[in-house]
């Protein structure tokens with residue numbers, strides 16, 4: 001159905017991650033600066049593990065961009081894994097130790113069963129959230145298209161563990177600035193220091209934490225998506241895109257779950273006309289989407305991330321070779337990655353909106369879309 005699409009390839013400890021973006025309009029200014037900035041933002045955040053000290057992600061654009069503008073041809077992106085030299089010899093020789101004890105909360109068990117494997121390594125190499133670096137690079141390209149239509153996508157952390165932020169009533173741009181200045185990407189400075197303490201405590205007790213983040217897309221024109229068919233609904237498409245991020249287990253748009261417990265008169269955003277005859281609303285509880293169509297208000301989406309499945313404290317599992325009880329073995333890991341996940345959330349929302357814009361306005365060239 002969609003004209004715009006992307007695929008990624010690559011393993012966590014392989015040579016590189018690759019992404020191909022296809023159907024992207026010609027004439028959009030594409031800078032590696034903005035891609036690298038988002039790659040850096042994904043790598044940061046209090047609570048991340050040792051891997052991020054090794055990687056300093058930068059993108060190479062290997063197709064589809066000429067003299068800093070998209071050409072309409074497939075855009076190829078490559079992000080090298082700096083950890084690769086530490087793995088190359090064993091990887092090529094095929095003598096990496098087999099992993100026969102699936103780690104609960106990871107794709108290990110389901111992946112071994114699905115592909116008939118006696119080793120979880122091929123599963124974890126691809127299921128690893130390292131792949132989200134490629135998505136962030138793709139999202140940064142989508143943001144460059146959205147910028148041409150003055151659409152901005154920002155994300156911030158609202159909760160880590162049981163520490164919940166009080167979100168100040170300021171513009172999305174100001175919220176974002178505060179999140180940018182925070183190493184847990186939280187605009188509430190008091191809550192941010194309690195979040196850091198919670199992460200320290202989890203680290204010390206050999207545990208891990210999840211959290212929630214909010215994505216706001218401002219400047220989205222009314223009319224993206226459609227109620228006419230289930231798979232055209234913008235709310236469904238955004239939710240699927242964000243839910244596809246590893247460890248995201250809940251997505252709500254607008255007031256979401258809270259609205260289920262309220263009467264209709266306290267939920268629906270009433271319409272008024274101003275002196276100039278324009279329609280306006282005083283609330284945005286719907287989060288900018290009604291009937292699967294953007295209604296001109298900012299799109300607001302809230303996502304829940306489960307705690308990181310790798311914990312220093314071993315979890316019970318089974319050795320798949322012997323069918324005997326076994327404990328998980330710890331591997332270098334994040335303690336909490338909600339701040340990083342919020343950057344991936346921005347990318348997936350930006351991507352979905354870019355897709356919907358291309359559908360609505362045509363998509364061979366930026367000039368055509370603008371017309």
Ligand SMILES: Cc1cc2nc3c(=O)[nH]c(=O)nc-3n(C[C@H](O)[C@H](O)[C@H](O)COP(=O)(O)O)c2cc1C
Nearest residue numbers: 105106107127129246247309310333334337340341
């Ligand atoms: C940005 C990001 C970083 C992550 N880092 C880790 C990590 O260091 N260790 C880990 O065990 N899981 C990490 N995860 C979560 C796992 O990738 C995820 O839980 C796992 O692949 C299983 O997928 P599922 O939770 O969607 O079922 C991370 C997720 C994201 C989005």
